[in-house]
Amino acid sequence: MTGLQDRLTPEQVEEFGREMDAIRQRIVADLGAEDVQYIQNVIKAQRALEVAGRGLLFAGFFPPAWIAGVGALSLSKILDNMEIGHNVMHGQYDWTRDPALSSRRFEWDTVAPAENWRHSHNYIHHTYTNILDKDRDIGYGVLRMDPDQRWHPYYLGNPVYAALLAVFFQWGVMLHDLEFDRIVKGERSWASTKEVRARMVRKAARQVGKDYALFPLLTGPLAPLTLLGNATANLTRNLWAFAIIFCGHFPADVESFTEEETENETRGQWYLRQILGSANITGGPLFHILTGNLSHQIEHHLFPDIPARRYPQIAGEVRAICAKYGLPYHTGPLHRQLFSVARKIVKLALPWNGRPSERESATLGGGERAAAA
Amino acid sequence: MPRIAALAEALLTPHGADRYLELIHPMLVRREIRGVVTSVRRQTADTVTFTVRPSRAWRGFTAGQYVRITVDIDGVRRTRCYSPASSQHRRDELEFTVKADPSGLVSRHLHERITEGAVLGLSEPDGAFTLPRPRPGRLVLISGGSGITPVLSMLRTLADEGHRGEIVFLHYANTADDVLYRDELADLARRLPGLRVVLGYTHQDSGGDLHGFCTAEHLDAVAPDRAGTLTYLCGPPGLLTAVRALTEHRGTSERLRTEDFAPPSLELDTTNATGTVRFAHSGREIANSGRPLLEQAEEAGLSPEHGCRMGICFSCTTVKARGCVRNALSGELSHDDDEEIQLCISVPVGDVEINA
Incomplete structure (x- = not known):
């Protein structure tokens, strides 16, 4: 596979960047009441599911009510975190000047405090997408997700850590912002995380308080069932979010980059990296909404602050432009992308699946690569 | 509870x-404070008068103060300051009169679109253009056009208090057809024994009491200078300038109170300004001139949304991605990344990046 810089001529890269900018400008100029109506409807659906889910658990002694309650609450948390929280906190609706849709003020239904996440996600991950040692989302500091990460016996546990991360994903996202790996390496002092930790404790206390104390207690004798229901809803959301997010950057054919090749990047080169470093997931409209439109990871990484409902509208155009420049456009159904990620997690647990010379495409093969055309 | x-x-x-x-x-x-519109009427061709019942968080206001009204136009929240015209003693209902500015976004929206049942965003009241307690024995209330609202609020408040002092209410309108609250003023004159309502027409030389723009003769005729008289003034810039000059001439400036929404004095240092201002969304860059960011953005060819240009209305609030800015009103420094700032009163300190 060719490196980042020698895929296109510098002129082509800039021309490509201009085409991307043109799409962006067209969408930004078209933003209006429809976009607000859309997100307000999603918010209404989420709040209704939440109230219904909590309400049904008061009848949790009746198994169908318990199952329906957990289902509704799981969907509520998924919508809250993915289509609403993630996207609002990207500033996708800041132009509405509605305080309830403000990236600065929004708080989501998960233990990770919005303020900590915004920094690590919006800035670090979206700026340094898939740059090894810069993008801390590569393996979340605990996994080996890139052959360029040097192998260590610790990584033999790669599949186990990944499974644990999937189950406790909201806690993983919260602790991710502590940059524990950097503290261990001495790059960051424990004392410097004081504010980050204080926010975590406050937020986690509130979340744990409502899900595992207040709502169970309110249901009286049903408390254990309610607690179990709430834990199941959190688990469902955790597994879903983990799956979608890991399919966004880690399927086999998605590329990662070095700091050297991304130095002094132009805007066109940055766009190029976003395309090479992201992968979409195919599916129907409801599936896209439940992924927070992260199933359009490529479009999201190109235009992180454009309302996510616009991604499906521009996907065809982005793909056609990629084809025009001979660039890959990684996409596939969820099961295939998940399998690809799982295989990577297992392979990279082993020392001989590293990078002596070739990039991982050589070992993991381009069989799953969906050509742009 | x-x-x-x-x-x-x-x-x-x-x-x-x-x-x-x-x-x-x-x-x-x-x-949150919100208000539901309970009635709408149009007193003159280019104004709209509407009453609003505020939500439970509303704690009342003092006559003369203003409120920030927020409306949703094409999916975007827009905020402007308006002074209620109703008495401060009517806690359950606020009345506003808004003049449609041909180039104004919010005033035109209100004029054309507002209907009964619409819900508006409201803020806590603000402003120091208020009457003292105990109420002054002699008052002159001068207004022009839709600037009548804060002084009418004072007048209605005094009427509700059974005020017995002398009040001259001098109101300027373009023509007889443009006079706001004509019937209400006549009614108030009957309730307040000390009230004298004087109408001036700036573009009509018949009818009314005075004609042409405000002059020394106007003031001498209706409000001769008498010790202890407090004057409250609200209206278009021309009227403000004229009355200010006249009171200065009389040496009574310290007894003049104005509501002019005029820019406050900002502490600016344009000689020692350093750094570059980058407007991230448009990709434009400009050398920091030491002026407020709103002006610098306009200089760079951008046209950010704004309202009062004096730090009241928050219309120009924008996210500062990086760098440090100084609030030119308070002197406060803001160092944090991704912080919302008011462009009209924020001055860059070195390099800054603005999401505009």
């Missing part, structure tokens, strides 16, 4: 009770 409210907030974390209540009805919110 407070305990139930606290429990509800704990159960509905992180969004809070208001975000659920508003889905049942927008006026059910407990913390």
Whole structure:
């Protein structure tokens, strides 16, 4: 596979960047009441599911009510975190000047405090997408997700850590912002995380308080069932979010980059990296909404602050432009992308699946690569 | 009740009770202040007068103060300052009169679109253009056009208090057809024994009491200078300038109170300004001139949304991605990344990046 810089001529890269900018400008100029109506409807659906889910658990002694309650609450948390929280906190609706849709003020239904996440996600991950040692989302500091990460016996546990991360994903996202790996390496002092930790404790206390104390207690004798229901809803959301997010950057054919090749990047080169470093997931409209439109990871990484409902509208155009420049456009159904990620997690647990010379495409093969055309 | 409210907030974390209540009805919110429009009338061709019943968080206002009204236009929240014209003693209903500015976004929207049942965003009241207590024995209230609202609020408040002092209410309108609250003023004159209403027409030389723009003769005729008289003034810039000059000439400036929404004095240092201002969304860059960011953005060819240009209305609030800015009103420094700042009163300190 060719490196980042020698895929296109510098002129082509800039021309490509201009085409991307043109799409962006067209969408930004078209933003209006429809976009607000859309997100307000999603918010209404989420709040209704939440109230219904909590309400049904008061009848949790009746198994169908318990199952329906957990289902509704799981969907509520998924919508809250993915289509609403993630996207609002990207500033996708800041132009509405509605305080309830403000990236600065929004708080989501998960233990990770919005303020900590915004920094690590919006800035670090979206700026340094898939740059090894810069993008801390590569393996979340605990996994080996890139052959360029040097192998260590610790990584033999790669599949186990990944499974644990999937189950406790909201806690993983919260602790991710502590940059524990950097503290261990001495790059960051424990004392410097004081504010980050204080926010975590406050937020986690509130979340744990409502899900595992207040709502169970309110249901009286049903408390254990309610607690179990709430834990199941959190688990469902955790597994879903983990799956979608890991399919966004880690399927086999998605590329990662070095700091050297991304130095002094132009805007066109940055766009190029976003395309090479992201992968979409195919599916129907409801599936896209439940992924927070992260199933359009490529479009999201190109235009992180454009309302996510616009991604499906521009996907065809982005793909056609990629084809025009001979660039890959990684996409596939969820099961295939998940399998690809799982295989990577297992392979990279082993020392001989590293990078002596070739990039991982050589070992993991381009069989799953969906050509742009 | 407070305990139930606290429990509800704990159960509905992180969004809070208001975000659920508003889905049942927008006026059910407990913390936010909103108002539902209860009546709409058009007194003159280019104005709209509407009454608003505020939500439960409203704590009242003092006559002469203003409120920030927020409306949704094409999906975007827009905020402007308007002074209620109603008495401060009417807690359940606020009245506003807005003149449609041909180039104004919010005033035109209100003029053309507002209907009974519409829900508006309201703020806490603000402003120091208010009457002292005890009420002064001699008052002159001067207004022009829709600038009548804060002084009419004072007049209605005094009427509700059974005020018995002398009041001269001098109001300027373009023509007889443009006079706002004509019937209400006549009615107030009957309720307030000390009130004298004087109407001036700037573009009509018949009818009314005075003609042409405000002059020394006007003031001498209706409000001769007498010790202890307080004058309250609100209206277009021309009227403000004229009355200010006249009171200065009389040496009574310290007894003049004005509501002019004029820019306050900002502390600017344009000689020692350093760094570059980068407007991230447009990709434009400009060398920091030491002037407020709104002006610098306009200099760079951008046209950011704005309102008062003096730090009141928050229309120009924008996210500062990086760098440090100084609030030119308070002198406060803001160092944090991704912080919302008001462009009109924020001055860059070195390099800054603005999401505009």
